[in-house]
Amino acid sequence: MSKQGPNPAYAVEVRGLTREYTTRSFFGSVSKVTKALDGVDFAVKRGELFGLIGPNGAGKTTTIKILTTLLTQTQGDAFILGLDVRKELYEIRRRIGIVFGGERGLYNRVSAIDNLKYFSDLYGVDPAVARERIPQLLKVVGLEDRAEEKVEKYSRGMKQRLHIAKALVHDPELLFLDEPTIGLDPGGARDIRGMIREMKSQGKTILLTTHYMFEAEELCERVGVISKGKIVALDTPSALKGSVKDISVVELRTYGATQEYVEELKRLPDVVRVVADLDSEMQLIRVQTPQGANLLPQMAAKLPNGARIIDRTIKEPTLEDAYLRLVEE
Amino acid sequence: MKNTERLGFPERFLTALRVFKGAFFFGRKGLIIWDSWEMWVMQIAITPIAQIGFFAFLSIYLKYPVSVTQYIVIGNALQSMSFSAVFAVANITSQDKWQGTLPSTMVTPANRVALFIGRAWFQVLLSALIATAGLVYAGALFGVSFASANFVGIAVVIFLTSAAMISFGLLISAVGLYMRTALIVANVFLFVTLFLSGVNFPVSSLPGWLQPFSWTIPLTYGTTALRMAIAGSSLTALLPTLGWEALDGVLVMIVGYALFSGFETLSRRTGRFEEY
Amino acid sequence: MSKFSGLATGKRVDGYVSRRAQVLKAVMKLQARLFFADPQWVIPNIIAPFIFTLVAFFLFGGQATSSSFLLYLVLGAGLMGMWGTTIYGSGFSISFDRFNGTLESTLAAPIPLSWIVIGRIVFNTLQGLLNAVLILVIGLTWFQVGFGLVNPPLFFLAAVCTFISLAAFGLVLSAVVVLSRKGGFITNAMEIPVYVATGTMFPISILPWLALPFAYFLAPTWGIEAIRLSAIQGYVGIGTGYWTDLGVLALETAGYLGIAFLLYKKVEAYAKRNGTLEEY
Numbered sequence: 001m002s003k004q005g006p007n008p009a010y011a012v013e014v015r016g017l018t019r020e021y022t023t024r025s026f027f028g029s030v031s032k033v034t035k036a037l038d039g040v041d042f043a044v045k046r047g048e049l050f051g052l053i054g055p056n057g058a059g060k061t062t063t064i065k066i067l068t069t070l071l072t073q074t075q076g077d078a079f080i081l082g083l084d085v086r087k088e089l090y091e092i093r094r095r096i097g098i099v100f101g102g103e104r105g106l107y108n109r110v111s112a113i114d115n116l117k118y119f120s121d122l123y124g125v126d127p128a129v130a131r132e133r134i135p136q137l138l139k140v141v142g143l144e145d146r147a148e149e150k151v152e153k154y155s156r157g158m159k160q161r162l163h164i165a166k167a168l169v170h171d172p173e174l175l176f177l178d179e180p181t182i183g184l185d186p187g188g189a190r191d192i193r194g195m196i197r198e199m200k201s202q203g204k205t206i207l208l209t210t211h212y213m214f215e216a217e218e219l220c221e222r223v224g225v226i227s228k229g230k231i232v233a234l235d236t237p238s239a240l241k242g243s244v245k246d247i248s249v250v251e252l253r254t255y256g257a258t259q260e261y262v263e264e265l266k267r268l269p270d271v272v273r274v275v276a277d278l279d280s281e282m283q284l285i286r287v288q289t290p291q292g293a294n295l296l297p298q299m300a301a302k303l304p305n306g307a308r309i310i311d312r313t314i315k316e317p318t319l320e321d322a323y324l325r326l327v328e329e
Numbered sequence: 330m331k332n333t334e335r336l337g338f339p340e341r342f343l344t345a346l347r348v349f350k351g352a353f354f355f356g357r358k359g360l361i362i363w364d365s366w367e368m369w370v371m372q373i374a375i376t377p378i379a380q381i382g383f384f385a386f387l388s389i390y391l392k393y394p395v396s397v398t399q400y401i402v403i404g405n406a407l408q409s410m411s412f413s414a415v416f417a418v419a420n421i422t423s424q425d426k427w428q429g430t431l432p433s434t435m436v437t438p439a440n441r442v443a444l445f446i447g448r449a450w451f452q453v454l455l456s457a458l459i460a461t462a463g464l465v466y467a468g469a470l471f472g473v474s475f476a477s478a479n480f481v482g483i484a485v486v487i488f489l490t491s492a493a494m495i496s497f498g499l500l501i502s503a504v505g506l507y508m509r510t511a512l513i514v515a516n517v518f519l520f521v522t523l524f525l526s527g528v529n530f531p532v533s534s535l536p537g538w539l540q541p542f543s544w545t546i547p548l549t550y551g552t553t554a555l556r557m558a559i560a561g562s563s564l565t566a567l568l569p570t571l572g573w574e575a576l577d578g579v580l581v582m583i584v585g586y587a588l589f590s591g592f593e594t595l596s597r598r599t600g601r602f603e604e605y
Numbered sequence: 606m607s608k609f610s611g612l613a614t615g616k617r618v619d620g621y622v623s624r625r626a627q628v629l630k631a632v633m634k635l636q637a638r639l640f641f642a643d644p645q646w647v648i649p650n651i652i653a654p655f656i657f658t659l660v661a662f663f664l665f666g667g668q669a670t671s672s673s674f675l676l677y678l679v680l681g682a683g684l685m686g687m688w689g690t691t692i693y694g695s696g697f698s699i700s701f702d703r704f705n706g707t708l709e710s711t712l713a714a715p716i717p718l719s720w721i722v723i724g725r726i727v728f729n730t731l732q733g734l735l736n737a738v739l740i741l742v743i744g745l746t747w748f749q750v751g752f753g754l755v756n757p758p759l760f761f762l763a764a765v766c767t768f769i770s771l772a773a774f775g776l777v778l779s780a781v782v783v784l785s786r787k788g789g790f791i792t793n794a795m796e797i798p799v800y801v802a803t804g805t806m807f808p809i810s811i812l813p814w815l816a817l818p819f820a821y822f823l824a825p826t827w828g829i830e831a832i833r834l835s836a837i838q839g840y841v842g843i844g845t846g847y848w849t850d851l852g853v854l855a856l857e858t859a860g861y862l863g864i865a866f867l868l869y870k871k872v873e874a875y876a877k878r879n880g881t882l883e884e885y
Binding site for chain 1: 607608609610612613614615616617618619624627628630631632634635638639642643705706707709710712713714715716721876877878879880881
């Protein structure tokens with residue numbers, strides 16, 4: 001690990017980041033060391049919209065917490081806007097905005113505008129500037145009509161928009177968004193994604209985490225896939241999809257498909273992976289295979305009695321397919 | 330409720346008893362505040378001694394005769410169980426809400442009274458323990474003499490007062506079903522007993538219009554009877570006071586149950602289970 | 606052109622004092638707004654001292670004929686009130702954020718945590734003044750005796766110093782609550798013993814000798830003495846005199862502040878080591 005300084009072209013620079021948790025047993029004698037992060041390396045260019053994707057427990061939140069100075073790393077370096085997270089805490093915090101998301105992070109018993117005033121003071125925004133900026137922000141996120149209402153009366157989507165306003169109240173150059181659209185209805189999620197694009201076009205650097213693949217594909221210029229504490233891939237969404245381009249995805253909609261059928265499909269030659277959603281009346285099965293449509297007769301032959309294939313489509317592999325391959329290895 | 334009503338009385342009683350017993354032990358676990366030994370020490374030693382001490386020293390400073398100081402010490406010794414009796418029981422209802430389990434317990438056909446009383450009975454033993462500890466301090470630290478005391482009488486007073494104060498706690502639980510602020514009500518009530526229940530001075534010292542309120546609180550009868558028992562009164566002599574206390578406890582419980590049912594219906598109508 | 610362009614922006618507030626003043630003001634404003642959203646929650650904080658005082662009124666009963674006795678009573682009550690809210694408030698300073706879900710937002714702020722807590726504690730101690738005023742009003746109307754201070758300026762000085770020492774103590778307590786699992790227990794358990802040991806209603810000279818070191822160590826004990834000396838005609842107290850009392854108070858308060866800032870460094874280190882203060 002070189003001891004050179006941070007690269008000024010990068011807004012976020014992570015080198016060999018490791019984070020261990022030691023859990024002690026009940027009697028304190030035996031302790032177990034878990035590595036939440038195991039040598040993570042990546043960098044985010046200034047002005048980039050970068051996505052960090054990975055399964056639950058892979059280390060996304062841990063990474064974000066370290067980058068936002070809320071958690072210390074066990075080893076490795078992290079630089080935010082050229083500043084070391086271990087040393088220049090308060091300066092970093094003044095220049096970043098964080099959206100934790102969800103129901104947490106706002107004072108529910110007071111109004112939106114009171115929340116923003118409070119955080120703007122906490123972040124050292126000049127009061128004269130805040131007086132202008134806060135109403136403007138509320139307008140841009142679409143909350144100006146309900147700014148005086150108590151936050152507890154807001155819908156989930158409204159709270160999320162307020163979170164964004166709060167993260168921007170001190171005009172940070174870099175934003176961290178931790179699962180920004182989780183729990184939102186499609187309309188609300190669309191609004192948030194729209195705002196993310198707007199922020200990016202203003203020139204802000206954005207690092208977001210998500211486990212919605214289509215969201216990462218839609219928004220991010222580059223994506224880092226994190227699995228079990230390590231970065232397993234780092235590239236643009238199209239390049240990542242390219243890693244699975246040799247594979248077609250045969251998408252079947254069936255009636256009467258069972259888990260046994262899925263297992264049979266997995267055993268067919270040249271089948272790379274089968275992902276099935278068997279929960280509804282009509283099941284959705286995605287079979288990754290370089291054979292593509294050629295495998296259809298064999299897939300049909302394996303159907304149990306009474307089951308039918310309603311529809312079949314050959315699809316291009318998506319980021320999700322690439323992702324699944326990456327995290328399952 | 331319909332199912333059990335078709336059963337004969339013995340079956341209903343047994344069902345209620347089963348629910349009662351289950352709730353008794355759940356009561357123990359459901360009380361977060363009792364999980365640590367520190368809270369036990371606080372409840373049984375620190376707070377009672379400090380409280381008795383505060384008023385005892387105050388009376389010494391005011392140069393009241395020793396008999397007054399002893400009056401005060403005994404009163405506070407008994408009153409110190411109120412936290413456990415009243416507040417912790419109210420806690421149970423609010424904790425149900427906190428943990429979101431209230432709707433499921435309300436929907437079972439189990440005898441609801443038995444369910445909640447069962448949880449509260451653990452408190453009776455605890456409260457009695459605290460009051461007993463208070464009397465130990467009274468004797469060992471504050472010089473109250475038990476030379477001519479009627480110990481059986483004392484025991485009866487303690488247990489009866491514990492049980493009766495539990496019923497007050499149940500009343501507050503009933504209120505807690507509906508209001509956000511049951512804990513505040515319990516808090517206020519707890520401290521008001523210091524003032525109204527003949528703990529630090531006789532009820533007769535209070536303004537006339539306040540006195541009837543004092544006599545609705547079981548603790549008031551309890552302090553009266555306890556002083557008599559320590560002075561050596563026989564059980565027979567205590568009986569009238571104890572009788573009134575028991576009656577008062579039962580009345581309060583009836584009111585509590587009525588409020589319980591009323592609030593339950595109201596909550597279901599307005600959908601305010603999870604309000605707080 | 607982004608929708609987010611063209612928003613007002615400008616210089617930041619920098620500078621050690623102006624930043625902290627800004628934060629303190631913001632925290633206290635938020636506390637006030639939260640208080641008015643749910644004012645009933647102040648009741649548990651003030652009910653104990655309030656009732657203790659009412660009982661004391663009754664016990665003082667026959668002897669409250671002189672205004673000095675009344676004053677004595679009212680001052681003691683006010684001080685109990687402020688102790689009560691300090692103890693409760695310090696316990697809740699951080700758990701308040703936990704319950705609200707705003708813990709991460711608070712920890713992520715670009716200002717040391719201690720300053721946010723100070724703002725909360727000062728507000729809490731001010732709530733104790735509310736109790737004091739309430740009791741004063743009741744005392745004056747009930748007993749209808751005049752209210753005259755021996756030396757108003759010195760009284761005011763003593764009152765301000767005591768207020769500061771209470772807030773400083775609360776700050777230490779709030780850090781202890783976070784750092785120690787026993788913290789919550791300590792704040793709950795100490796309320797009534799503190800009323801006894803700091804001589805709010807009766808001089809500490811009548812306490813058993815075991816309690817005295819505890820009494821002397823608590824800075825507000827000295828503040829109470831100074832307040833009484835400057836307010837009540839003919840009050841003698843411990844016998845150390847007004848300026849000695851204030852001196853000891855100042856020293857001990859400085860000590861509390863030092864300990865508090867050290868402890869808060871530990872709190873922040875703890876938060877960063879574990880990523881949260883949730884587990885305490």
